[in-house]
Amino acid sequence: GENVEQHPSTLSVQEGDSAVIKCTYSDSASNYFPWYKQELGKRPQLIIDIRSNVGEKKDQRIAVTLNKTAKHFSLHITETQPEDSAVYFCAATNSNSGYALNFGKGTSLLVTP
Amino acid sequence: EAGVAQSPRYKIIEKRQSVAFWCNPISGHATLYWYQQILGQGPKLLIQFQNNGVVDDSQLPKDRFSAERLKGVDSTLKIQPAKLEDSAVYLCASSGRTSGGTSEQYFGPGTRLTVT
Numbered sequence: 001g002e003n004v005e006q007h008p009s010t011l012s013v014q015e016g017d018s019a020v021i022k023c024t025y026s027d028s029a030s031n032y033f034p035w036y037k038q039e040l041g042k043r044p045q046l047i048i049d050i051r052s053n054v055g056e057k058k059d060q061r062i063a064v065t066l067n068k069t070a071k072h073f074s075l076h077i078t079e080t081q082p083e084d085s086a087v088y089f090c091a092a093t094n095s096n097s098g099y100a101l102n103f104g105k106g107t108s109l110l111v112t113p
Numbered sequence: 114e115a116g117v118a119q120s121p122r123y124k125i126i127e128k129r130q131s132v133a134f135w136c137n138p139i140s141g142h143a144t145l146y147w148y149q150q151i152l153g154q155g156p157k158l159l160i161q162f163q164n165n166g167v168v169d170d171s172q173l174p175k176d177r178f179s180a181e182r183l184k185g186v187d188s189t190l191k192i193q194p195a196k197l198e199d200s201a202v203y204l205c206a207s208s209g210r211t212s213g214g215t216s217e218q219y220f221g222p223g224t225r226l227t228v229t
Contacts, residue, residue, distance in 0.1 A: 006155075034217070043204065043220040044156065089155050098168045099208065099216045100146060103155030 002027040004092050006104025013111055019080050021107045023090035024072040030092040032099060033066060033073050038106075039086045047088075048075070080111045115139065117221035119205050125227045131193035134224045138186070138207030144168075144216060145182055147190050148204040150223070156204055162188060195228045202226070 003026040013019050025033075031052035036044035050057045050064045050073065057064050061080075066073040073092075077084055087108050091101040118137040126132050138145050143164050148156035159178065161168040164185040173180065177196070182188040192199055202223040208216035 004155075036220075043222050046217055046219070049217065091155075098144065098161050098163065099218070100158045100161050100169055101148075101156070101218060103157070105155050106153075 002030060002092055002097070002102040004090060004102050004104040006090050006107060008107060009105065010108045011110070013080050013109070015080060015082060015111055015113050017080055019075075019077045019084070019109055019111075021075045021088055021090070021109075022072060023074070023092075023104050024070075025092040025102075026071065027092070027094070028071065029094045029096055030102075031094045032092070033064070034091050034101070035064060035075050036089045036091065036103075037086045038089065044089060077109075080109075082111050082113055085109055085111045117205055117207050117219055119203075119221035119224055121224055122222060123225050123227075125229065126195055128197055128228050129194040131191065132195055132226060133189050133191045134203050134205075134226075136188045136190070136205030136221060138188070138205070139209070139219055142207035142209040142219075143185070144208045145188050146206040146208075146218065147180060147188070148206065150202045150204055152201070159190070159203075192226075195226075197228050200226055200228045 005024045034049035037047045038044045063076040087106045090104045145162045147159040150156040160170040160173045160180045162182040180190045204223045205221040206218040208218045
């Protein structure tokens, strides 16, 4: 089955700096890669996703890049703000599994003013 | 549109007792997932339904866990008997087909289960 590795497990940045979270996956059939933000005690919220036919996608301060050859994808947050502090999860999936998500272990991001 | 609803939000039971969780997906979403999220970890799939049929239950501990989705809408997840290691947040998610062919999943608020 799919195995998703996520690094780092914790990340602390100053407000205004950039944050990068990296994930690798094992199943070459995976073709959909969403990122979720989870605040303490709340549900995971989809913040951005990318499909395998695209190498990069951007939405305001958030961008995701995908390298299919190397089987890794990354989340980039620019101009970080304290409200970006949360746990971020990457996931990988494909149609063969009915798009059931295989999650990484999460990255706890802390943005300090 | 209304989101995924789950109840109860919190449940505390003693080991060996039974418990049931309920999920109401977003209207029109054919696919429903139950995930288990242990503290400090990412969610792990327990079972996936397409309408009222099971697509994948390979990671469901069937000796104690059961789930059903009658009429292809609401779903219930049951644990009987509960063990200490079942303490976790149980998340329900639903998805509908997008024009791109993939399916964004929307999560409910979860049920936090504590087994003592």
